[in-house]
Amino acid sequence: MGVAIRGTGSALPEKILTNFDLEKMVDTSDEWIRQRTGMSERHIGQKETVPSLASAACRRALEKAGKKAEEVELIIVATCTTEMLLPCAACRVQNILGAKDAIAFDINAACGGFLFALNTAHHYIESGACNNALVVGSEVLSEIIDWTDRGTCVLFGDGSGAVYVEKTEEGDGSGIIGMSQGSNGMAGKMLYCRGRVVKGETEPEINSEDLLVHMNGGEVFKFAVRQVPICIRKALDMAGLQPEDIDMYLLHQANSRIIESIAKTLKQDIKKFPMNMEKTGNTSSASIPILLDELNREGKIQKGQKLMLSGFGAGMTFGACALIW
Numbered sequence: 319m320g321v322a323i324r325g326t327g328s329a330l331p332e333k334i335l336t337n338f339d340l341e342k343m344v345d346t347s348d349e350w351i352r353q354r355t356g357m358s359e360r361h362i363g364q365k366e367t368v369p370s371l372a373s374a375a376c377r378r379a380l381e382k383a384g385k386k387a388e389e390v391e392l393i394i395v396a397t398c399t400t401e402m403l404l405p406c407a408a409c410r411v412q413n414i415l416g417a418k419d420a421i422a423f424d425i426n427a428a429c430g431g432f433l434f435a436l437n438t439a440h441h442y443i444e445s446g447a448c449n450n451a452l453v454v455g456s457e458v459l460s461e462i463i464d465w466t467d468r469g470t471c472v473l474f475g476d477g478s479g480a481v482y483v484e485k486t487e488e489g490d491g492s493g494i495i496g497m498s499q500g501s502n503g504m505a506g507k508m509l510y511c512r513g514r515v516v517k518g519e520t521e522p523e524i525n526s527e528d529l530l531v532h533m534n535g536g537e538v539f540k541f542a543v544r545q546v547p548i549c550i551r552k553a554l555d556m557a558g559l560q561p562e563d564i565d566m567y568l569l570h571q572a573n574s575r576i577i578e579s580i581a582k583t584l585k586q587d588i589k590k591f592p593m594n595m596e597k598t599g600n601t602s603s604a605s606i607p608i609l610l611d612e613l614n615r616e617g618k619i620q621k622g623q624k625l626m627l628s629g630f631g632a633g634m635t636f637g638a639c640a641l642i643w
């Protein structure tokens with residue numbers, strides 16, 4: 319018995335913030351942002367929330383899979399920006415969708431979260447605890463970004479991506495064939511946010527600096543280019559594959575230069591590494607499923623192709639998943 323992705327969906331807020339808009343907010347330029355990150359614009363939530371984006375992405379994933387919300391047995395939302403502490407985003411998604419029979423909970427592994435959620439769903443299904451799951455990455459990062467810090471505010475965007483996964487029968491040929499994940503809490507200071515204002519509440523009397531993301535961009539960059547290839551190789555080993563066996567690498571869309579460096583380390587053609595951060599920015603846990611959904615809807619993934627999904631994020635966390643489409 320295996321576990322395969324049967325449907326993908328995504329949702330992005332309506333409002334778009336371009337590099338030219340950012341030029342008016344901080345001391346930066348369109349040219350610097352494009353050259354150093356590969357980004358031109360990103361979507362920013364106005365009335366959209368983590369659960370509203372997640373449920374829209376889930377509906378599209380269910381539609382693609384030809385399934386109804388009532389059939390869903392597990393919902394895992396990966397997020398680090400949900401606007402309510404309780405209940406968790408996944409329970410609110412369950413309520414919006416009417417997925418009354420699902421187990422629902424959140425996972426916070428920052429940008430690595432989608433891979434952690436997918437791995438968890440995989441174990442639930444493989445153990446026989448359930449037959450299917452909605453695995454979602456959803457973020458409204460714009461709420462915790464310091465819009466006066468040019469080193470971080472140009473990087474992030476809001477959005478959600480979801481996959482519907484289910485148990486496969488013997489001889490199916492598609493599904494997850496290797497997974498690896500890890501955490502390095504010792505490196506936690508590279509990227510952190512101490513707390514946040516919960517929407518609708520008055521500002522708490524704490525230093526507003528503590529409510530925003532702080533990042534040592536250079537250290538995060540070095541961490542990613544070193545750790546992601548190691549993590550990918552572990553997932554490849556588990557699947558009994560070599561880097562050249564993978565048709566497409568769908569990596570966390572944090573920076574085009576990080577992805578170029580990883581492609582070089584793995585000695586793989588950069589053409590195998592599709593990117594969409596130009597239009598979305600870094601949407602944290604949502605970036606991989608948004609990219610997967612885009613490629614799927616454009617018909618760019620063929621049945622039988624081998625994909626590698628891999629991400630990293632605050633924690634620091636990292637994960638990879640090899641699968642046959």
Ligand code: ACO
Pocket residue numbers: 345346347350351354355428429430468469470472509533535536538539572573600602630631632
């Ligand atoms: N516009 C113009 N100049 C800028 C900007 C900007 N937006 N940001 C920084 N600079 C300046 C710096 O101040 C510095 O100037 P100085 O030389 O006068 O001191 C210069 O540009 C170079 O700065 P670096 O930090 O060395 O620039 P770098 O090439 O490393 O790019 C960046 C910075 C884009 C942040 C890069 O380090 C990066 O992408 N790191 C990874 C970040 C990341 O992936 N974070 C997400 C992790 S996942 C998650 O969980 C959220």
